[in-house]
Amino acid sequence: MNPLSPRSLLTTEGMSRHDVELLFGRARLHARGLRAGTPLRSLAGRVVANLFFENSTRTRLSFERAAKALGADVLNFNASTSSVSKGESLVDTVRNVEALGANIIVLRHPASGAAHLVSRHVRCSVVNAGDGTHAHPSQALLDAFTLHERWGTLEGKTVAIVGDVLHSRVARSNLYCLTTLGARVVVAGPPTLVPVGLEALGAQVLPSIDAALEEADAVMMLRVQLERQKESMFPSSREYAKAFGLTLGRARALKPDAVVMHPGPVNRGVELAPEVADGPGNVILEQVANGVAVRMAILEACG
Ligand code: CP
Numbered sequence: 001m002n003p004l005s006p007r008s009l010l011t012t013e014g015m016s017r018h019d020v021e022l023l024f025g026r027a028r029l030h031a032r033g034l035r036a037g038t039p040l041r042s043l044a045g046r047v048v049a050n051l052f053f054e055n056s057t058r059t060r061l062s063f064e065r066a067a068k069a070l071g072a073d074v075l076n077f078n079a080s081t082s083s084v085s086k087g088e089s090l091v092d093t094v095r096n097v098e099a100l101g102a103n104i105i106v107l108r109h110p111a112s113g114a115a116h117l118v119s120r121h122v123r124c125s126v127v128n129a130g131d132g133t134h135a136h137p138s139q140a141l142l143d144a145f146t147l148h149e150r151w152g153t154l155e156g157k158t159v160a161i162v163g164d165v166l167h168s169r170v171a172r173s174n175l176y177c178l179t180t181l182g183a184r185v186v187v188a189g190p191p192t193l194v195p196v197g198l199e200a201l202g203a204q205v206l207p208s209i210d211a212a213l214e215e216a217d218a219v220m221m222l223r224v225q226l227e228r229q230k231e232s233m234f235p236s237s238r239e240y241a242k243a244f245g246l247t248l249g250r251a252r253a254l255k256p257d258a259v260v261m262h263p264g265p266v267n268r269g270v271e272l273a274p275e276v277a278d279g280p281g282n283v284i285l286e287q288v289a290n291g292v293a294v295r296m297a298i299l300e301a302c303g
Contacts, residue, residue, distance in 0.1 A: 007302050008126040010115050011135040012176040020180060023297045024145050030300075031293035034069060039296070041071030043303045048072045049102035051094065052129070053079040053109045058264050058288055059129050059138065063106045066295035072303070075102060090114065091121045098122045104302050107131070112169075125302035133167050133225075139263050140173035142294040144181055146287050147218055150259065155182035160212040161203070163222035163244060163271055164193045170263045171222055175201050188212035189222075190244055209244050213254055220261045221246050221271040237270045245269075251276045259283050 012020075033039040048067035052060050060076075067074045075097065079085075084093060094105055104125045107115050112132030119126040130136040147154055159178050165171045165187055178185050179202040187198055188209045198205055206212045213219060224240060241247065246260065251273070254260075260272075260282040268274050276282065 008115075008119050008128075009137050009298055009302060010119060010126065010128045012137045012140050012173045012180070013135070015137075015177070015180060017180050017182075020141065020144070020177065023141065023294070023301065024148055026297035026300060027145055027290070027293040028149075030069075030296040031290070034293060034296075039069040040300075042300050043067065044071035046070075046072045046103045046303050047075065047101045048104045048106060048299060048303075049075040049077060049097045049100075050106045050129075051077045051079075051097065051108070053084070053090075053107075053114075054130070056108055056129070058291060059108060059136075062288070062291040063127075063129060063138075063295050063299070065292050066299055067104075069292070070296055070299060070303075072104075072299070075100065090118065094118045094122050098124050104299060106299075127298060127302055130169055132169065133172075134169050135173045136169040136263075137173050137177075138291070138295055138298055139170050140177040141298065142287055142291040143170075143174055143220065143261060143263070144177045145294050146261070146283055146290050147178075147183075147259070148181070149290070150283070151217075153182070154178060156184075157182075157217045158184045158186060158215045160216035160219045161185060161187045161222065162209055162212055162219060162246070163189045164224045165189050165198070165222065166193045166195045167225040168222045171220075172201075174220065175203055179203075186212045186215060188244075190240070210250070210253075213246075213250055216258055217255065218259045218261055219246065219254065220263075223263065223265065224267055224270055237267070241270050241273070244271075246272050246276050248273050248275050251279065251281070254281070261287060264288065 106127045108129040112134035114131045115128035185203045187203045188206045
């Protein structure tokens with residue numbers, strides 16, 4: 001599944017189009033099984049451990065739902081109520097979780113590279129559920145799946161990624177995944193939040209959000225990650241919304257069939273005007289729903 005570790009998912013970087021499309025095929029099957037109330041129990045007897053060292057709603061619940069639907073036993077771990085609070089290291093923690101019988105460790109961690117580190121210290125599979133500002137591969141796969149199901153192909157489509165790209169693991173993972181599937185990716189955001197070197201990864205950086213939106217078949221609005229900013233990178237949330245948010249006016253100027261995406265959680269009134277967050281044309285809850293089937297496919301491939 002991943003060139004770095006055959007039965008782990010650490011990043012979308014280096015995933016082949018064939019691998020992604022195979023995964024989408026399985027996700028489609030799982031989505032049908034979930035709708036019919038007859039999910040495939042292909043992980044019966046396996047143990048999935050959800051290790052979250054950082055807060056999460058969508059990813060944690062989605063992996064739990066996915067693992068249970070596949071018939072796996074699920075161990076849920078919250079760092080704040082674990083022996084991490086007594087000083088136990090990440091490596092000692094995961095080695096103990098593996099000794100408890102985990103076949104797959106799903107890891108979210110604030111440090112970039114944490115999932116790679118863990119994968120070098122355990123024999124079981126590791127799924128990166130978001131590591132610092134580095135990668136969030138399952139989010140990118142569910143985002144791309146959502147567009148693929150809608151369009152049938154990403155070839156010839158333009159996806160605009162807008163906002164705090166600098167701190168966004170979602171942006172990086174999506175960039176790899178979307179370009180692998182043949183989409184053109186354009187990026188725009190505050191100059192302080194758009195890192196250099198994105199062109200080398202296949203993106204086209206545009207000078208303004210309006211230039212990016214004009215061309216977009218889908219617009220992916222990124223969450224402003226205030227918790228990862230050591231200093232203020234823009235004057236105020238209000239000014240950010242005006243200059244870089246998807247206001248109602250900007251949403252009305254999108255192509256008629258353009259879709260609005262957001263990985264969540266949404267800062268209402270900052271990246272998205274409330275009317276846009278709740279309006280037609282956004283597929284935010286479809287992304288969340290698709291996350292279960294896509295994560296079932298990921299766990300199955302790793303299990
Ligand atoms: N998109 C996402 O990762 O959301 P959570 O932080 O709620 O898991």
